[in-house]
Amino acid sequence: MITVKALRFLLILFALVALAALAFAACEDEEEEEGVTPAEGETPAVAALGDVDVLAIWGGAELESFEAMVAPWEAETGGEMDFIGTRDITAQLTLNVEGGTPPDVAIPAEVGLFQEFARAGELTPLSECSGLEDTIKANYPQGFIDLGTVDGTLYGFFMKADTKGTVWYNPGFFEENAYTPLTADSTFADLVTLTNTIRDAGVVPPWSIGVESGEASGWAGTDWIQQIVLNEAGADVYDGVIDGSIPFTDPAMKAAWESFGEIALPEANTVQGGATGINATGFIDATLPPFESPPTAAMTYLGGFASGFITDQFPDAVPETDFNFFPWPGGGVTGGANIVYAFNSDETTCSFLNWLASAEAQQVWVDRGGFTSVNTQVGLDSYPDPVARAQAEQLTTAEVFRFDLDDAIGGALQLAYFTGVTQYLADPGSLDAILTGIEAARTEEAEE
Amino acid sequence: MVGRRWWVPWLWLAPTLALLAVFLIYPSIDTIRRSLLDDRSESFVGLDNYQFIIDNPQPLVSDTHSALLNNVLWMTLFTGATVGLGLVVAVLTARVRYEAPAKAAIFIPMAISFVALSVIWRFMYQFNSDIGTVNAVTTGIGLEPTAWLQDTGSPQTVVTEAGPDKLPKPFQINNFALIMVGVWNWTGFTMIVLSAGLKGISTEVLEAARVDGAGEWNIFRRIIVPILSPTIVVVATTLVIQTLKTFDLVWVMTGGRFKTDVVATLFFKEAFVVRDFGVGAALAVVLMLFVVPIMLITIRRFQFQEEIR
Numbered sequence: 001m002i003t004v005k006a007l008r009f010l011l012i013l014f015a016l017v018a019l020a021a022l023a024f025a026a027c028e029d030e031e032e033e034e035g036v037t038p039a040e041g042e043t044p045a046v047a048a049l050g051d052v053d054v055l056a057i058w059g060g061a062e063l064e065s066f067e068a069m070v071a072p073w074e075a076e077t078g079g080e081m082d083f084i085g086t087r088d089i090t091a092q093l094t095l096n097v098e099g100g101t102p103p104d105v106a107i108p109a110e111v112g113l114f115q116e117f118a119r120a121g122e123l124t125p126l127s128e129c130s131g132l133e134d135t136i137k138a139n140y141p142q143g144f145i146d147l148g149t150v151d152g153t154l155y156g157f158f159m160k161a162d163t164k165g166t167v168w169y170n171p172g173f174f175e176e177n178a179y180t181p182l183t184a185d186s187t188f189a190d191l192v193t194l195t196n197t198i199r200d201a202g203v204v205p206p207w208s209i210g211v212e213s214g215e216a217s218g219w220a221g222t223d224w225i226q227q228i229v230l231n232e233a234g235a236d237v238y239d240g241v242i243d244g245s246i247p248f249t250d251p252a253m254k255a256a257w258e259s260f261g262e263i264a265l266p267e268a269n270t271v272q273g274g275a276t277g278i279n280a281t282g283f284i285d286a287t288l289p290p291f292e293s294p295p296t297a298a299m300t301y302l303g304g305f306a307s308g309f310i311t312d313q314f315p316d317a318v319p320e321t322d323f324n325f326f327p328w329p330g331g332g333v334t335g336g337a338n339i340v341y342a343f344n345s346d347e348t349t350c351s352f353l354n355w356l357a358s359a360e361a362q363q364v365w366v367d368r369g370g371f372t373s374v375n376t377q378v379g380l381d382s383y384p385d386p387v388a389r390a391q392a393e394q395l396t397t398a399e400v401f402r403f404d405l406d407d408a409i410g411g412a413l414q415l416a417y418f419t420g421v422t423q424y425l426a427d428p429g430s431l432d433a434i435l436t437g438i439e440a441a442r443t444e445e446a447e448e
Numbered sequence: 449m450v451g452r453r454w455w456v457p458w459l460w461l462a463p464t465l466a467l468l469a470v471f472l473i474y475p476s477i478d479t480i481r482r483s484l485l486d487d488r489s490e491s492f493v494g495l496d497n498y499q500f501i502i503d504n505p506q507p508l509v510s511d512t513h514s515a516l517l518n519n520v521l522w523m524t525l526f527t528g529a530t531v532g533l534g535l536v537v538a539v540l541t542a543r544v545r546y547e548a549p550a551k552a553a554i555f556i557p558m559a560i561s562f563v564a565l566s567v568i569w570r571f572m573y574q575f576n577s578d579i580g581t582v583n584a585v586t587t588g589i590g591l592e593p594t595a596w597l598q599d600t601g602s603p604q605t606v607v608t609e610a611g612p613d614k615l616p617k618p619f620q621i622n623n624f625a626l627i628m629v630g631v632w633n634w635t636g637f638t639m640i641v642l643s644a645g646l647k648g649i650s651t652e653v654l655e656a657a658r659v660d661g662a663g664e665w666n667i668f669r670r671i672i673v674p675i676l677s678p679t680i681v682v683v684a685t686t687l688v689i690q691t692l693k694t695f696d697l698v699w700v701m702t703g704g705r706f707k708t709d710v711v712a713t714l715f716f717k718e719a720f721v722v723r724d725f726g727v728g729a730a731l732a733v734v735l736m737l738f739v740v741p742i743m744l745i746t747i748r749r750f751q752f753q754e755e756i757r
Contacts, residue, residue, distance in 0.1 A: 091720035116723075212598065215703025215721075272575075279706070280575030280595035412722040416508035422706065423508070426600065437508040 048078025049348040055093060056107035056338070059085045061312060065371065069364045073355040079348050088215065090410075097122055102343040105352060107159075109338050111147060111403070112410015117341075118150035124342050125153045129350035135357050139375050141396070147403060148339060156341035157357055160365070161374045163395045164223050164303040164404060165333035166325035167191075168310070170290045173298060177201065184399075186329035188232055188259060195263055198298045205271045208297035209264055209278045210286025211421060218418030219406060220283040221260065221425065223334070224301060226405040228256040231330025235400050242408050248417075248439040254431065261428055271297040275425040284309050291323050301328075303336065304391045308370035319387040333398040336407055337374060409442075416441035476736070482729035489725050497730035510718055512731070515709040517618040519738070522627060522694065522710060527687045529631045531680060534638025538646050539668060541639075551643065555636035562633075566700035569629045573597050573701075596625040598706045622708050630697060634690065638683050645679035646672065681749070688742055692735055711735045 058066055063085055070081050086092050089108045096102050102122065108114070117123050126148075127133045136157045137145060148156040169181060179198065182190055198206035211220040230238045233252040240246030241253060267274035271289050272281045287306045289297035291314055300306070310323050317323050327333070340356055342349050355361050359377035366373055366382050372392045380396075383389040395401070406414045420434045486493045501512045537554060541547045557565065573596040574580030583593040600620040649672065657667050673680075695712040698704055704713035711731055719728030 091716070094720045094723055215699070215705065217598075217703065217705045276595045276599060277575060279598040285576070412506070412509045412724070415717075415721060416506070419508045419705070422598075434508070437506070441506055441509045 049351060051080050051082050052105060052348050052352045053082045053084070053103040054105045054107065055084050055089065055096070055103040057085060057087050057089050057109060061308060062370070065365045065368045068368060069361050072364070073352065073361070077351055079351065081352070104344060104346065104349045105340060105342050107338050107340050109336050110407035110410050111339055112408065112414070114156055114339055114341055115150050118155045122343060123155045124345040125155055126157065127154065128345040129353055132350065132354055132357060135354070139359065139377050141374065141376065143401065144337070144374050156339045158337040158339050158374050159356060159362060161335055161337035161372050161395055162304045163333050163335045163372070163391050165227060165328040165335070165394060165398070166304050166306070166391065167299055167301045167328060168287065168290065168306055168323060168325045169299045170295050171321060171324050173290070173295050177203065181326035182329050184327045184329070184331040188228060188329055191329050192262060195269060199268050204295055204297050205269060206298045207263060207270045208286050208289040208300040209270050209272060210281030210283050211278055211425070212280055212282045216418060217279070218421035220302065221421035222406045222417055223303065224260045225256050226334050227328045227332070228259050229253065230332035230334055230400065230402055231328065232256065232259065235332065235402060238402050238405065242405060244442060249435045254435060257424060257431060261424065264425065265428055279422050279425050288313050291317060304372060305370060307387055311369070319385040324387060325390070327394060331398070332400040332402070333394060334402050334404050335395060336404040413438070413441045479729045479732050482725055483733045485726055487724035487726045493726065497726040500727050501730055501734065509722060510714055511707065511709060512714065514617055514707050515711050515714040518623055518708065519692070519710050521618045521623055522691045523688055526627050526630050526691050527684050529627070530634045530638050530687055531684055533631065533635045534683070535642050535680070537635065537639045538643040539672065542643065542646055551639065554639055557633045558636040562696040563700055565629065565633055566697050570597070570701050573625060594621065597622050597702050600707050617707070620707060622702065622706055626698060626701060626708055630694065634687060638687070641683050642676060642679060645676045649675050685742055685746055689739060692738055
């Protein structure tokens with residue numbers, strides 16, 4: 001006998017099944033629709049491509065530029081880019097790869113994880129995409145090709161390079177007060193002299209420094225230390241620190257930290273008012289004081305991408321007149337770049353990678369500003385303003401160029417390095433303990 | 449009821465049990481398994497990972513002692529402050545005419561997601577007094593601005609000096625700042641629950657006490673609190689469990705930096721940034737162990753209530 005209760009139960013069951021079927025059908029429909037999207041403009045020789053999942057660190061203005069760069073590819077091939085942006089990219093990538101669902105393409109800024117993935121066999125060699133490896137070998141500087149090679153195979157290429165040898169200042173302010181910007185031939189001692197001169201004049205503090213950046217707080221300070229190591233201690237020491245032959249406790253390294261402290265620690269030197277303020281100020285906020293009217297600081301040090309933050313906050317600022325940079329004294333330049341690598345060699349992925357590597361694509365972002373290309377086919381006069389051009393020139397003509405040290409070491413060591421900087425600023429007396437602690441993180445990693 | 453079809457209750461429970469098994473029991477067993485393996489979960493290392501937590505050899509990468517102490521501080525201070533404040537507010541609002549709007553105003557923070565909450569308070573705690581509300585207030589009174597989220601010591605006041613490590617771990621100013629945000633969020637919850645309990649106290653008892661000459665404070669201490677104690681225990685238990693789950697609040701506001709790590713953020717960092725799954729799993733197991741006594745108390749209370757019935 002069928003009771004009311006049983007009927008009700010059956011009804012609910014039926015509803016659930018119907019719902020599930022509907023959801024399933026909806027998913028199916030979506031897929032089909034995308035595959036049949038007609039391409040605009042030229043008729044593609046092959047059927048329209050599918051989706052490509054891209055994981056990168058960009059957001060805001062940078063993301064808009066990246067999307068503009070990808071738009072021609074989408075229009076021509078009918079493919080579609082699914083973008084996920086996160087500054088926490090190391091954690092996110094690890095999660096995805098360990099969980100078995102890596103993105104198609106990843107574009108982070110550090111190479112430590114890239115090398116780990118390559119050695120573990122997770123990545124596809126670029127030779128598996130037709131034409132890609134040849135393009136890269138023909139159009140990219142050898143230094144960058146080497147950085148993208150792991151155990152003899154090319155796994156990744158670089159786009160969007162940034163020089164970190166740029167000290168930003170307000171030219172109008174400098175002219176008014178008769179300060180001379182330094183050149184690549186100057187020395188660090190000249191920088192300290194300039195700092196003291198501006199400080200003693202008492203108009204504004206010489207520097208604006210901020211290292212706060214959420215989970216990665218401290219990285220802006222590491223940029224300082226690396227430039228000092230490269231220029232004062234030399235490229236050999238720099239390389240030695242990366243491969244481990246020179247420990248963080250080495251006197252040359254310690255001297256670099258102390259030089260950084262010479263500028264950052266005294267309260268009168270920075271607009272943030274000493275170390276606590278530096279730890280508490282975000283790295284973006286710290287780039288703005290020299291360009292306010294009137295300026296509240298004389299100089300700030302951050303990589304080439306700072307020009308983007310400055311123009312974002314002060315849209316009327318004219319490059320070279322309202323803001324400009326002088327090269328870090330010494331001529332040695334550290335820099336970073338975003339590395340592009342892929343976890344599979346699908347047709348869509350390969351087509352996407354080929355597009356990204358081409359000079360045509362990179363020209364799109366160059367025109368928008370805030371992007372320096374490593375592709376030698378992109379000429380220097382393509383850059384929209386003198387500041388961008390000067391950065392590209394610095395990158396390509398630097399006597400000594402090295403990849404950003406903390407991005408090169410990656411992992412636990414990088415984390416310890418960042419924490420070390422914030423702790424040094426808070427408690428300079430504990431420098432020895434901090435350096436030992438950082439080095440301990442390296443040996444720990446080596447054991448694993 | 450039971451009789452012939454003994455398996456019916458099990459049938460109804462089956463879907464829930466299946467979900468629990470897949471999403472709770474299997475991961476727990478797997479985590480315990482991983483805590484005994486090395487960082488890539490390949491070879492057996494015994495209790496090495498737990499030794500790592502006890503020794504704390506890498507204070508710059510992951511300070512386990514700091515994280516554990518911070519968790520204890522959260523469990524005690526957060527729970528105490530939230531329950532205490534909730535109780536006080538519940539008792540006070542019961543006496544005023546604008547009870548409903550007052551309660552609503554205090555409850556609103558519960559409606560915001562933790563991440564939104566963290567972002568709002570990040571701005572409030574900003575060092576720059578032009579942006580940070582709290583520093584705007586303190587500089588308005590004449591004190592120096594304090595780096596609320598970055599300072600591991602004491603604030604700059606007339607009697608104390610700003611600076612790191614002036615107070616013993618974990619009594620750091622940034623810990624207190626974070627806990628304050630948690631308290632702000634959860635007081636609404638405790639207030640509502642305790643208020644409901646309060647309404648359950650018969651007015652005759654209170655009137656009799658007043659007639660006998662008891663002052664308000666005595667009534668509160670000797671009548672209201674004892675009658676409410678089962679409710680208080682329930683609320684406190686919920687809050688302690690909530691503390692152990694606290695991740696997004698700390699992660700968004702400081703990323704676990706400046707010694708504000710709690711066990712939850714630490715094991716996330718270990719597992720996914722440092723990529724040492726062994727230590728990460730060991731920390732997760734430690735967290736589970738923290739919860740066990742609380743679970744036992746709760747279960748015992750349920751059994752007690754069943755017996756009363």
